[in-house]
Amino acid sequence: MPASPGSVLVVAEELDATADLVVAALAERDVPVIRFDLADFPQQITLAATHDGHAAGWQGTLRATAGRSTRLEEVRAVYYRRPGLPRLSPAVAEEYRDWARAQALVGMVQVLSSLPVAWMHHPDLYRAAAHKPGQLAAAAAAGLSVPRTLITNSLPEARAWAETISGPLACKPVTAGAITLPHQRPTLLPTRRISTDDLDDTLELTCHLLQEWVETAYEVRLTVVGDTIFPVAIHAHSDAARADWRADYDALTYEPTSIPIPVAAAVRRLMAHYQLNYGAVDFGVTPDGRWRFYEINPAGQWQFIAAATGLPIAQAHAELLAGPTTARSHA
Structure with missing residues (x-):
């Protein structure tokens, strides 16, 4: 039919x-x-x-x-x-x-x-918004607080930059991509906490992203659907989860939280910059309450957040998709 x-x-x-x-x-x-x-x-x-x-x-x-x-x-x-x-x-x-x-x-x-x-998860807009180097510049331009970052394949440059940080570093993938080891399922590399002494000549084998380490009280997954924002605090209860909460989902607890008005306004500017009507935005919140931007995933998972909190994220998707066809095109 x-x-x-x-x-x-x-x-x-x-x-x-x-x-x-x-x-x-x-x-x-x-x-x-x-x-x-x-x-x-x-x-x-x-x-x-x-x-x-x-x-x-x-x-x-x-x-x-x-x-x-x-x-x-x-x-x-x-x-x-x-x-x-x-x-x-x-x-x-x-x-x-x-x-x-x-x-x-x-x-x-x-x-x-x-x-x-x-549209939701428009493929052209997804590709434009999916990678960290552009995201960090766009987030800073939108008014979000972004950690100091170095992208390099030079060990001397990395060591010199690390000395200016005077503290621990975060080593992250520049872009998402799975590694398949023999007899194992494909896996994503998590964020690692390292020191200047951990930097060695393997850094020069490809491009690396280094950031200043952000000491956090908790982290936030901010799910944005159209004009609706669902901020959820993520509390980590293992060393692996504290370094990267994706590394140990069993050690996490979740609770809806509030978002500072200036942060919400900056997130909306970031969404408008990329013409997105969906995004999964990750923040670290410092002990003194400062929100530090990590990344935005324009097609990130949200089912686990909805299941843990009961937030109506699916309903927000349906409301946007069921809306009039005069909604913002290709957004």
Whole structure:
């Protein structure tokens, strides 16, 4: 059966608990949803999109083999959350597979991303906002307090800079990326507390990000959905969690907290700079109450925060996605 007008497209893996929460919250509002995984395109999904040379977006149909379909011009919003990559037919010769996969990926994603509707986790905006070097400069320009930082592959420069800090350092990945060791699952490198004496010539093998270490009373995960901000204090109860709370989730407790008005205003300026309507923003709060910015993840996880606190984060997603199609385009 075709979907009724005004469907929300949910583009996510089939087994995605976070996307499940958003779909359930949309169902509570009687908002029709078309959900699919990009991995099912082009074998199980048919796209037929036309452009007349004048319209702001594309027209046509998006149809799944299971019978679900929608008109592109009737889509009210798109929720795009880490779908798989297109799976190709075995009939595609090996020498053409990378090319064919790129055609499928760009064809589908760029047609959808040009629709003049509300987007969440827009892929173009995600790429622009996803990396720490740009984030730190943008956060400082927005008025947030940013730790002193060095990005380098020079050991002499790193040691000279570390001497100006006169204290412990944080060593962080410049960008997210998993490491796969033999016989182990892929893992992300956590933040490490180091000293100047720990710096050695392995630093020159690639680019490294060093920061002054921030002594904190607790940390904050700030989940931003549209104009709504959900600040949650994260209390760490192990050495690993105190260095990087992602390293030991079992040692964490959570509680909703308040956010200083100037910090909230600066976060909104940062979101506007990147044209985002979702972000997971991490802060450290010092014993004297100063909020220090660490990073913003434009598609960060929030399910664990909602489960621990009962905050209506899924409902905020649904409210934004169910809103009028005149919502800020591509945000």
